[in-house]
Amino acid sequence: MADSLIRPLTPADLPAALALQADGYPEALWDGEEAFVSRIAVAPDWCWALEREGRLEGYLLSHPWTSMSPPVPDTTLERAEGDIWYIHDLSTARAARGRGVGRALLAACEAAHPQIRRSELVAVDGAEPFWRRLGWRPAMIGPVVAKVAKYGPAAIYMARDWG
Numbered sequence: 001m002a003d004s005l006i007r008p009l010t011p012a013d014l015p016a017a018l019a020l021q022a023d024g025y026p027e028a029l030w031d032g033e034e035a036f037v038s039r040i041a042v043a044p045d046w047c048w049a050l051e052r053e054g055r056l057e058g059y060l061l062s063h064p065w066t067s068m069s070p071p072v073p074d075t076t077l078e079r080a081e082g083d084i085w086y087i088h089d090l091s092t093a094r095a096a097r098g099r100g101v102g103r104a105l106l107a108a109c110e111a112a113h114p115q116i117r118r119s120e121l122v123a124v125d126g127a128e129p130f131w132r133r134l135g136w137r138p139a140m141i142g143p144v145v146a147k148v149a150k151y152g153p154a155a156i157y158m159a160r161d162w163g
Helices: 011-024 033-042 101-112 128-133 144-151
Strands: 004-008 048-052 055-065 084-092 118-123 156-161
Touching: 004 101, 011 033, 011 055, 011 084, 033 055, 048 101, 055 101, 084 101, 118 128, 128 156, 144 156
Parallel strands: 084 118
Antiparallel strands: 004 048, 048 055, 055 084, 118 156
């Protein structure tokens, strides 16, 4: 990771980020350009990019949000406020997987926001084991179950608390 640059994700990264998204997620979970850029616009200091040799190898799309209330996929956000760190998307290029890109992006966001006390996300497409290794646990309770169903039958709502 020494030759990598972690920096804020910007709208200029959109073509490369959308390519990573298309390579890493089922089409039903893709965010369109407008939805993707809206997350950067409303929470620029919560969205990160990892670049190596001028290529985007991974990105983190996240924002403050209301606990137990995941946004509907491919929706445009007009605001980002709430009591938790919501991780909307963490994507890594296939060639970079297993090299700590995701962990590095999460660490960058955590370092920028030491006030974080809770994080929530929807694990999709078999990602639950990855998130478990990092400390997130299933939180499929109450009304969140119906909301998570919009992310597909295998989606799992997960949460992590910091002491």
